[in-house]
Amino acid sequence: MSNLLEWQSISKSYGDDAILSNIWFTLNRGTAIAIVGHSGGGKTTLLSIMGLLQTATSGQILIEGQEIDHLDSRRLAKLRGQYLSFVFQRARLINSLTALENVMAPAWFIRKGENVEQQAKDLLEQFGLSHRLYYKPQELSLGQLWRISLARALLLKPSILLADEPTNDLDPALAEEVAQCLLQARQNGAGVVIVTHDVGLAAQADQPFRLEAGTLLPVVCQ
Numbered sequence: 001m002s003n004l005l006e007w008q009s010i011s012k013s014y015g016d017d018a019i020l021s022n023i024w025f026t027l028n029r030g031t032a033i034a035i036v037g038h039s040g041g042g043k044t045t046l047l048s049i050m051g052l053l054q055t056a057t058s059g060q061i062l063i064e065g066q067e068i069d070h071l072d073s074r075r076l077a078k079l080r081g082q083y084l085s086f087v088f089q090r091a092r093l094i095n096s097l098t099a100l101e102n103v104m105a106p107a108w109f110i111r112k113g114e115n116v117e118q119q120a121k122d123l124l125e126q127f128g129l130s131h132r133l134y135y136k137p138q139e140l141s142l143g144q145l146w147r148i149s150l151a152r153a154l155l156l157k158p159s160i161l162l163a164d165e166p167t168n169d170l171d172p173a174l175a176e177e178v179a180q181c182l183l184q185a186r187q188n189g190a191g192v193v194i195v196t197h198d199v200g201l202a203a204q205a206d207q208p209f210r211l212e213a214g215t216l217l218p219v220v221c222q
C-alpha cells in the first residue's frame with residue numbers, strides 16, 4: 001500500500017529567500033509527526049504546502065502515491081476536501097452558530113447529502129461536550145472551543161490532520177488534554193502532522209523533527 005503523504009526533495013523560496021530546502025519525509029496512516037523550530041524558520045510555510053494551500057518551488061508531493069504537482073486549483077481543492085483537515089491555534093468558530101452547528105458546518109459542503117448530525121453529536125460526546133451542543137462559542141471555555149474545533153476537523157474523516165500550534169497560549173493541563181485528543185486521531189488511521197513550539201508535545205509524536213536552516217532533522221528523545 002502506498003504512503004499517505006510523501007515529500008520528495010521539496011524546496012520553497014520566496015524570491016531569493018530560500019525557506020525550505022530539499023525536504024524528504026513520509027507520513028504513514030495512524031502515525032503522528034511533529035515539527036518544532038524557531039520563529040520564522042518556515043513551519044507555517046511547510047504546513048501550508050502540506051495543506052495544498054501553497055505550492056513548492058521544486059520537488060514532488062505524492063498523496064497516496066498520486067503526484068499532485070501538475071494538478072490545477074480545482075483538482076487541488078478537491079484533494080484538500082478528500083484528504084485534509086486543519087486544526088488551528090485559535091478555534092476559528094462561527095459565533096452565530098451553536099457548538100453542534102459549528103462542528104457540522106464544513107461537512108455540509110464537503111460531505112453533501114450525508115446526514116452528519118448523529119456523527120457530530122457522537123464526536124462531541126466523545127470529547128465530553130454532549131451537555132454543550134446548543135451553546136454558542138462565547139458561552140464556552142477555551143478548552144471546550146478547542147475540542148469543538150477538533151470534532152469539526154474529525155467529522156470530515158480526514159486521512160491527514162494538520163494542526164498549527166495547537167497548544168500555544170494554553171495552560172499545561174489543557175495543553176496536555178489537547179495533545180491527547182490530537183494523538184487519539186491516529187486510532188482512526190489518520191496521519192497527524194503537528195507544527196509546534198511545544199517540545200513536550202513534539203516528544204509525544206511518533207516522529208519528532210526539528211526544522212533547521214530549511215531542513216527537517218529527526219529529534220532524538222531521551
Ligand SMILES: Nc1ncnc2c1ncn2[C@@H]1O[C@H](COP(=O)(O)OP(=O)(O)OP(=O)(O)O)[C@@H](O)[C@H]1O
Pocket residue numbers: 014019037038039040041042043044045046
Ligand atoms: N508570502 C510570503 N512572501 C515572502 N516571504 C514570506 C512569505 N510568507 C512567509 N515569508 C517569510 O518566510 C519565512 C518563514 O515564515 P513562516 O511563517 O513559514 O515561519 P514560521 O516558522 O511559521 O514562524 P512562526 O513560528 O513565527 O510563526 C519568514 O522569514 C517570513 O518572513
